Amino acid sequence: MSSDGHEPTAMTFELLKTAVKDGGARLGRLAFPGRRTVDTPNFFGLTSRGVIPHVTPDNVEKHLLTNGTYMALEDFIERPQQYMTRSPPVYETPSPNNKPLQSFTAMPSSIITVLGSRRIPAVAAPMGNTNQSISVFTSTGFQAVTTKQYINAIQTLNPDIAIPLADLTHKTSAPTSKRALRMAERTDDWIKEWFMDMYGRNQEPSKIATFAPVLPISYSIQWEYLERLSEEHQSNPSVLSGLAVYDADLIPDISASYQNLDTLPRLALSTPSNPHQVLRQLSLGMDIFLLPFLSTASDAGIALSFTFPPPSSESSDLLPLGIDMSSPEHAISLQPLTESCTCYACTTHHRAFVQHLLCAREMLGWTLLQIHNHAVLASFFASIREALADGTFEEKARQFALRYEPEIPQGLGERPRARGYHFKSEGPGEQKRNRPAWSKFEGEKKIEDKVADLRIEDEQNGTSGLGSGVDSVAETPLVPDENADAKDLEERGFAEKAEKE
Numbered sequence: 001m002s003s004d005g006h007e008p009t010a011m012t013f014e015l016l017k018t019a020v021k022d023g024g025a026r027l028g029r030l031a032f033p034g035r036r037t038v039d040t041p042n043f044f045g046l047t048s049r050g051v052i053p054h055v056t057p058d059n060v061e062k063h064l065l066t067n068g069t070y071m072a073l074e075d076f077i078e079r080p081q082q083y084m085t086r087s088p089p090v091y092e093t094p095s096p097n098n099k100p101l102q103s104f105t106a107m108p109s110s111i112i113t114v115l116g117s118r119r120i121p122a123v124a125a126p127m128g129n130t131n132q133s134i135s136v137f138t139s140t141g142f143q144a145v146t147t148k149q150y151i152n153a154i155q156t157l158n159p160d161i162a163i164p165l166a167d168l169t170h171k172t173s174a175p176t177s178k179r180a181l182r183m184a185e186r187t188d189d190w191i192k193e194w195f196m197d198m199y200g201r202n203q204e205p206s207k208i209a210t211f212a213p214v215l216p217i218s219y220s221i222q223w224e225y226l227e228r229l230s231e232e233h234q235s236n237p238s239v240l241s242g243l244a245v246y247d248a249d250l251i252p253d254i255s256a257s258y259q260n261l262d263t264l265p266r267l268a269l270s271t272p273s274n275p276h277q278v279l280r281q282l283s284l285g286m287d288i289f290l291l292p293f294l295s296t297a298s299d300a301g302i303a304l305s306f307t308f309p310p311p312s313s314e315s316s317d318l319l320p321l322g323i324d325m326s327s328p329e330h331a332i333s334l335q336p337l338t339e340s341c342t343c344y345a346c347t348t349h350h351r352a353f354v355q356h357l358l359c360a361r362e363m364l365g366w367t368l369l370q371i372h373n374h375a376v377l378a379s380f381f382a383s384i385r386e387a388l389a390d391g392t393f394e395e396k397a398r399q400f401a402l403r404y405e406p407e408i409p410q411g412l413g414e415r416p417r418a419r420g421y422h423f424k425s426e427g428p429g430e431q432k433r434n435r436p437a438w439s440k441f442e443g444e445k446k447i448e449d450k451v452a453d454l455r456i457e458d459e460q461n462g463t464s465g466l467g468s469g470v471d472s473v474a475e476t477p478l479v480p481d482e483n484a485d486a487k488d489l490e491e492r493g494f495a496e497k498a499e500k501e
Contacts, residue, residue: 040288043291043378054370055371065375071116114211147165168183214254226257271291301358304338305338325358325365333350337369338372
């Protein structure tokens with residue numbers, strides 16, 4: 001409630017404390033009207049086609065300790081070839097609270113929604129971007145989204161936070177200097193168009209919080225673009241609410257060069273692959289994280305088990321960051337997934353049940369792991385905030401690095417079926433992502449070898465058709481030999497001998 005007695009109408013972010021004088025890890029508080037307040041550092045859930053994998057929206061409200069979700073526009077705008085002119089259903093969704101994205105996905109009203117153009121991590125597009133559009137990967141293939149279309153989508157869907165378009169390659173290799181310069185120039189042009197259309201003079205300023213992208217290229221190449229962001233925020237603070245940072249190593253340069261941008265919340269789009277990388281980026285000043293490894297671990301049957309700070313022990317052995325729940329060693333274990341966890345999965349079920357679910361490929365197994373892993377991350381960040389508040393963060397982070405293994409276990413269990421929009425085919429010879437739903441009983445190659453051997457024996461013995469060696473392993477419907485008599489047909493089950501009356 002504001003001082004004049006009215007409810008606030010825009011996002012607010014308050015810096016509470018920084019670990020060191022000139023930047024670094026910091027405590028903050030992010031708030032939206034009608035949403036859960038987010039104490040930072042913290043994390044938001046990642047969605048696939050508008051939902052957090054394996055968890056229904058009602059269970060997000062009941063069991064997940066997350067205050068926000070990231071969604072990608074490419075998850076909602078597919079256009080099948082037979083309906084190329086059809087408007088995507090997400091744009092036609094009635095919404096009594098003028099939040100079509102939240103209504104379409106049935107996301108709880110207390111959860112902050114963040115909308116970007118691409119999934120995290122995104123699949124690289126083969127055709128790249130143009131001066132007026134980017135390529136997105138929908139469930140029906142790649143298609144182009146223009147800057148105008150994207151701005152119209154943001155205004156229609158009305159998320160709490162929107163990330164403007166950025167010219168990105170989404171490749172693991174670093175772009176060339178020429179390509180990096182074009183990335184900065186295009187993004188600069190697109191952000192100018194964004195500010196004009198979203199906060200122009202002839203219309204009411206948008207209440208959607210803009211988190212401007214900071215590109216994963218060197219500061220020296222994009223300094224003019226960052227200068228524009230600083231000037232826009234200086235002249236009108238309401239047009240820029242935060243930064244969406246693709247490379248945490250740029251934060252010290254931003255803090256040193258643009259003090260007015262240093263007070264904005266920072267959303268990490270750099271996808272750390274383990275908690276060690278989270279702590280490193282957090283120590284540079286990142287506030288909110290999107291963590292793909294969380295759902296990846298759940299899919300792999302891994303129950304995350306790390307805590308901050310790490311438990312004290314006299315042993316020098318490194319502790320695992322997670323436990324493979326598909327392992328047979330848990331088949332009769334009545335222990336919770338982790339001893340100190342108080343989540344729904346750990347207080348209601350035990351390891352043997354989860355191990356059975358994973359082996360049987362029951363979706364409840366992945367649901368329970370997702371609930372547990374979100375609880376582990378929520379506790380992890382809560383402990384980090386406590387350490388920042390009492391000044392012990394740096395020492396505890398050092399202990400964490402020394403006590404835990406560097407990577408999360410891969411997991412030996414079978415994953416859920418991968419969907420086509422999760423990856424791009426690499427061409428001939430690529431190994432299949434999903435196990436076949438069924439196969440020949442004795443193994444495909446073994447059957448073929450056996451048939452070949454029996455065919456040679458049949459040729460040597462002069463046998464064929466009914467009773468032959470090949471016939472004994474046939475997987476196609478049996479056909480009677482043309483020379484078969486009534487006795488042969490009866491013996492093979494093709495007929496029954498009729499008794500004379």
